Structure formats: C-alpha cells, structure tokens
Amino acid sequence: MRKKYLVGAVILVLAVGYLFYLSFSSSVSYYVTVSEFYSKGTELYNTDVRVAGTISDPIDWNAEDVELSFTITEGGKNMEVAYRGARPSGFKAGSSILVEGKYSPEGIFMASQLIMKCPSKYELEE
Secondary structure, three states: OOOHHHHHHHHHHHHHHHHHHHHHHOOOOOOEEEHHHHOOOOOOOOEEEEEEEEEEEEEEEEEEOEEEEEEEEEEEEEEEEEEEOOOOOOOOOOOOEEEEEOOOOOOEEEEEEEEOOOOOOOOOHH
C-alpha cells in the first residue's frame, strides 16, 4: 500500500517538473544582433528569430494600410524591416528595438512583433 503512494508521488513530481521545464524553456527567448544574424549565413533564414538593433532613417509609416518599413543597424550592418500593425509609441530613429519574425528570401525581415527597448534613465554626471 505504501509503495503505491510512493510511486504515485514520484510520477506526480516528475510530471510537474516536466511541465515546469516546458513552460520555462518556451518563455525564454534569446536574440541576436544584426551583425550576428548576418554572420550566421543562411542558418537563421525562414525561422522565427529576434534581432536587436537601432532604428535608422528612413522610416516609412503608412497609416492607411497600417504598414511600417524601416532599417535597423548594428555593428556596421543594416537590415530592412517590414511590419504590419500599429506603430509603437516612442518609435523614432536612434531608438533601440527588438524585431521578432522571419527573414524573407527577398532580403527583408518580416516582423510579426516590435519590442521597443527602454533607454537608460541613469546616466553618468559630467
């Protein structure tokens, strides 16, 4: 009788641990920079990935079609980004951003989500 409870408890602990592992591993999302993305060659093409960079001009916002196209830059490399959706607040040239989506064969990163990175509120005094 006692052996049944022990086996049941072990199975329960393993099941809960496995579910915790699955939920934690799916919520952790890494990103690469623009230069790291291009250095990996075609390895990351057509896969969901997050890319970090700085927004640079020109920014093309079409409010009627809710389309946004812009360039992100980092490490001397540039990446064209196209996004369909609302323009995030604080979106301007020079801001840091994470774009999530897929890199298309046409050489444009098709973003499904834009995540603005918060600027540091603490800076060194002169």
